[in-house]
Amino acid sequence: MEPRINVQKEGLQAMGALYGMGKYLSKSTLSKSFLELIYFRVSQINGCAFCLDMHSKELREMGETEQRLYLLNAWREAPFYTDRERAAFAYAEALTQITSSLVPDEIYNAAKEQFSDAELIDLTIGIIAINSYNRVNIAFGAAVGTYRIGQYA
Template sequence: MSLRMNYREVNAPAFRAMMALEQHAGSRSKDKVLYELVKIRVSQINGCAFCLDMHAKDLMKLGNYADHILLLSVWREAPLFTEKERVLLEFAEHVTLISQAGVPPELYHKVLEHFSEEEMVDWIMAVNTINSWNRIAITTGMFPGCFS
């Protein structure tokens, strides 16, 4: 495997802009485990190996979440996940795949049972941020360890 381009060097201002968005999104999340689960799930959907590797490792630094990582792609069938996690994972999937079905009204209201409107915006920003990172990584050919 080879990196198509190092976008960080080719366009440092674009990289700094993405980092600013990441720092904002990350600073707003009160639940770092849930934040990493969302990043991993969105990266699974988008097929981003670089981000999957990074965020699985980041989640493991927060504790032993191996079962969460292993079962995340089948979260609907795994009793391991809480109702709050399930609602947010479903929301993240719908925001990621927005062209398929949008965000159904019943899901929107379920999210508001667990999060305030302000927090919902924070989660929308978090999902949009990881979707952007995925698209950058896949387009430029990033892979686990490519910057090592």
Template sequence: MSTRFNYAKVYPQVLEKMLEMENFAKSTGIEPKLYELIKIRASQINGCAFCLNMHTVDSRALGEEERRIYLLDAWRETTYYTEKEKAALELTEYVTKISEAGVPDEVYDRVRKQFDEKETIGLVIVINTINSWNRIAISTKMMPPA
């Protein structure tokens, strides 16, 4: 499999605007380790190899435990994640698959027990940003480095 085309070369403004969105998402105050867990989880759901590779590397660079990276797609089945992280991961799943069920009130309530309103919209922005990156990478068949 090979990359279809280099979108950033063809349309540099796309990369520029996506990086603006990324920088804004980083400024929302979401803890860096949680930020990366959200990006990994959404990328798992979307099947984005490029982003999975990038964000597992980034997560390790922040000192994340290997087992928490390996078990992320089974976060409900472990005790390795805090209640705050679980709320964010659940929101990540619902926002990533928003056409299936929206975001149920009970999910929103769990998130709001852990995050204030500003943090909650910050989470939504982080989730939307990685979903946008995933869709660009998958559509253009971006490949992780060899």
């Protein structure tokens, strides 16, 4: 698909706000591979092909297994994810598929058991950021399949 608008060229100043989130998260105590896994899951929910291509390539480069990537959409039934990852997936889904005014207490409390306050803030910012990138790509299109590992590092 040919992009409707080349956001990297035409919207560079506007995209700077999102790039700032990435810069902030690069200093997070949450590992890059952990955040990439969350980005991949949120991109599955949103159906962002560009981000799925991008984050799957980054995750595989970081040593993530094909099995965990293939089954991520069914993480509740698959035994390959840690309790911490499961809490983050549920939290990410609640923030991505907003159905009420607050993240349900059960999901929030499970996340609080796994993450410090600072980590939960960083996780929230990461989820906000990937949802924003997904929506930009879905609105304007992106050259799916062209991403190279480290392209936006």
